[in-house]
Every structure is written in structure tokens, then in C-alpha cells.
Amino acid sequence: MTIENLGFETINLGHGSGGELTRNLLDKIIFKTFSNPFLDKKDDGAIVNFNGEIAISTDSFVITPIFFKGGNIGSLAVHGTVNDVAMCGAIPKYLSLAFIIEEGLKVSDFIKIVKDIKKAADESGVLIITGDTKVVERGKGDQIFINTTGFGEMHPKANISVDNIKEGDKILVNGNIAQHGMAIMSDREGLEFESTIESDSTNLNHLTKELLDAFGAKIKMFRDPTRGGLGTVLHEIANDINKGVAIKEADIPLQKQVAAACEMLGLDPMYVANEGVFIVVVDPSIETEVLTLMQKHDKGENATCIGLFTQEHPNKVVMESLIGGKRIVSPLVGEQLPRIC
């Protein structure tokens, strides 16, 4: 894809006016990049066909820095919403895309972001069908914020609900935790680690679809521990269903360099944000089969069982530590890493 010389190097307020400059920016970058029958109509809205249940999810992305190891705000904005739709047990099909740009954003940066949105959307198998572009004055935003709203058809075999979770059900994760948050920390000013930690930001929808294809209603829950991390999400689930969660620290997949970076900064990896991690709750009878399927998939190579649901300590997440002691994993209070997604 080539984008012609635009004749301007930064985005200015006029590009958000709704007039000729807006049309120019959209025609030369947005419509050209994402061209598809829905978007090509250039209407205020898109018209699509759906029959039955659809899952809808929205997220605004305000991550800083906008470019980081393993991705940028554009690819993240696709992955985040695609994954939220997938976690509902749906097959993501369409995204809306809305930019809030701070005056002065380099056009070359905008194009880089737009190209990565396209790449991530293609990899996820979703189309950008409608959008919006606003520009705010310098100092009233922070380079670029992106909202995506995603729509997906429910997988015909899905029956995902916390209400299906029983005592003894196993909790699996697809891979190493805490990478996204630590990648962002390492990219932020003054915090450069010698090691190169990459964000795990990726689309999980193909793997969740394969799991539903194979195991249908035996999959009781998907959940991606983004903001707040694994600890907060497990705590939320335990509370929602009035059951306990028992996990073992030794079973939680964690890269050595990520663990080291967390220790150095005094952060608990259980609360660090992920963008390519999800948990799957299954009946214990299919644990091995599910893990085998996941481990064969490129988004689940490090899949493992981290624990189970129990009636022993309702509403509490209890972790057996590496040295055998037990501690309660409370939810994250306050802010650990601001603007992580």
C-alpha cells in the first residue's frame, strides 16, 4: 500500500472540521487503507447484516507511548476490542474506528498507526466499517487516542457464562503474563531495562474460535486480564460467583526477564496489564485436551493450568507461593500503571 504525498506534514485543527481538509485526510489515508464495500459508501454510518445474537464491545485507547516494543496504539486498539468480543464467545467481524488527534501529530506517525490498524484487522479477520476523526488543540490531548467498537456473531456452540462455573473447574491461561505492562514501563522515559521485553498484544479470536469449535458449551468462560492484571480479574470472577479461586504461583507462566523487571520496580506481575493473555475455565474432565489444543496454537504455546474454583474460601483468591505459604490476592486498589491501554 502506498499513500501519496499529502502536501502536509502534521495534522491541524482543520483536519477535524468536517470540511474539505477532513475529506482530504480521509480520502488519502483512511478510505484508501481500509477500502471495503461498507466503508466505501462514505456515509455517516455503515449498514451490515446480522442474524441472531451479536456481541458488542467498546474501548478507548489512551496508551503512552503510542509506539512501544511489540506494537503501537493502532494495533492495540484492534487487538483489545477484537479480544473483548472474542471473550464473549463471539466471532469478531466488524470494527468502528474513531480518532481523537492532538494538533501537531506527525502525518508519518498517523500513517504508521493506520497501517498497523489495517494489518491487525486483517490478521484478526475484521473489517473497519465506519469511523470518525476529531482534532483537538495542542495541550488538550496527547498525540492520539483511538476508540474501537467491535461486533461479532456469537459462536453457534458457545454457552459462556459465569453461572456455569462449578467447584473443581480448572483455570487455564494461554501464555506468559505481565508482558504488556512491563513493555510499556520499559519504554517509558527513564525506565530502560537491558533486556528487551515485548508487549504480548495480539488477537486471540482465532484460538478462542478453535476452542469453541472443539469443546462448545464445555468452555465455561473466557476472560482477558488487561487493566488490573490477572489478580484483579480472578478476584472479580470469584466475587461474581461467590466461589473461591485457588492458584499456585509456580504454575503461573512468567518470563524470567519480566519477573526480574517487576521485582526491580516493586510491581506484582499479578496486577500488571496483559493484552495477549486470556483465561479459560473448563470442566476438569477436558483440561488435558484443551491444553493440548492450546499448546499447538501459536497464541497458546505456553498454555498451562494455574488453578481451580473451590468452595473453601468463597470470594477470595488464594495463591500458594513458591515456598509453600498461602496469601490472599486482593484486587488492585488505585493506579499501578496509568495509561497502559
Next chain:
Amino acid sequence: MTIENLGFETINLGHGSGGELTRNLLDKIIFKTFSNPFLDKKDDGAIVNFNGEIAISTDSFVITPIFFKGGNIGSLAVHGTVNDVAMCGAIPKYLSLAFIIEEGLKVSDFIKIVKDIKKAADESGVLIITGDTKVVERGKGDQIFINTTGFGEMHPKANISVDNIKEGDKILVNGNIAQHGMAIMSDREGLEFESTIESDSTNLNHLTKELLDAFGAKIKMFRDPTRGGLGTVLHEIANDINKGVAIKEADIPLQKQVAAACEMLGLDPMYVANEGVFIVVVDPSIETEVLTLMQKHDKGENATCIGLFTQEHPNKVVMESLIGGKRIVSPLVGEQLPRIC
């Protein structure tokens, strides 16, 4: 609706962390205000049922000031997206709602906005079914930005398409133009007019539905001239279908005080943003009937015919001025009023 004492007076970064503070903010304000079966599940996404064609539209709202005469950023965020869905010929049903809040926003202001979102959603007959809340540091946003994405079922009788427009088709508007833009200007620092111009921000979906109920496929197009104003929108349509638009300045409904304010500031009301105005394109045979219906509706009391499509000057909008001369209405270039929506 009462919202209990929250124990904090401003929004801080922790409210965007995804942890306990986020949950607290959502439980006490968002879930309480918008409670409905979709949202009450508190999942990352909502699951809804649709059968057939649905219209989807997204908009991010960055208006400043966030409170203005005739509305605020919350009511506007509902009206803007509800109207975009309605303009597709659809019946809006659901909205997603995503906040980007600047640290330090007064909780009382946030509650005021949330309450007006609820009120506008109720009046429009739409449910808030999923959402997101992010917080950015002071100086990295501007109080609050709101994204809404709307979903509506296509009206069974709708057959809206610019391709249906023929020479001679009439262009009607539902009411006075340029009020929203001038209300914002009058509210902005240093620009207080003696007169009180109110934004026209409102939901148009009930009127568009009545029009489709009554006239079905004879309605060829709806379009709301928001950013860029009536002039830009007419120019876009003329260009899209390679036809001319002939309008008469004398027929364009415009409040006297709005006209005076525009003149004082050197602004052309044809380019000033509207939020409660729409144009309807119809076969000339039903012009009178359509106007009669519109004028009986509280959102169309000042409805009038402003012109027609012609082959005489393709791609051009030509306006006959009050004194009889003719001028070409070109599209808005650059920025007239930044951050008007």
C-alpha cells in the same frame, strides 16, 4: 435517581486503572444510572439480538465548553450518534459509551453529564449496553471526551440511497440552521452575545421514523449537517451524485439573532454546525405532505423546502441570494469553529 456520597470529589488516575477504584466509580455512577439487563451483566461486552440489516455509526465528542446553552457533551454524544443512525433510515436501539476523562474532573460535573446522557438516551429510546472509562493525566486531555457508537434496526420501509435522487427532487430541512455552532461560540470565553442562542442539539429519530412510516421508499435521503454545516453537506451530496443543487437563501430558516451573531463574527451560517437539523430529499410529488407531517412534529415546526436537485450545474451548489444574485456555495475549507462537537 440519587447517587450516594462517593467519598471523592474529583476523578483521579486510579479511576481508570481497571481495579477497585474503577469498579467503585462504575458501580456507584454508571451501572446505577444506566441499569438494564445488558449492562447489568458487567461483562466486557454486551450480547444483543438482531435480525437483518443494522446501521452502525460512531462518533467521538470533544466539544468545548462541555456545558453550553441547550445541552452538554453528554446529551450531545447521545443525540449525535442517535441521529447518525437515524439518517441511515434505521431505528436506533443501543449505544456503547466510552469516556476519556482528564484527571481532576469534578465528580459533580461527571454526574451531571451522566444524568443527561441517561435523559437523552431515554428520550431517544436507546439503551446504553456497554462502555469503557479511561483517565489521562492533567494536561493530556480536556476535562472529558466521549465516544458513542450506535446500533439500529433498518426501518422495514426504508430505501435510502443517494442513487435514488433524481433531477427535480426537493430538499427540505426540519428547522432553523446554525444554532448549535453559534450557541457554542456565544458560550466560549470573551464571546457573550446579549441574546441567548441555544444549541439545537436534539434527537431526530422519532421524526425520521414517522417520515419512513408514512412515506417509505419515497424518502430518498436523510442527512444531518453537523460539522461543516449545511453548505458543506449539500456540496458533498452534489458531488457524490454528479448533480447540481439549487437553493434560495430566503427559504433557509434562520433565527434573526443567529443571523445577527453570524454577521457580527463574520461567519457564514451555511458553514456553522447543527445538531438538531436534518435535510430530507423527496420526490416533488410528496413535498407538501412531507412538510405537513414535519411541521406537526415538535422537531420539525419550522420545516421548509430550501431547494432542489438540477442538472444545470452538476457538482455545484448554487444559492440565489436575498437580493436575487447567484453565488456558488463551496465546501468549507480549513477550520471554522474548532471542537464544535
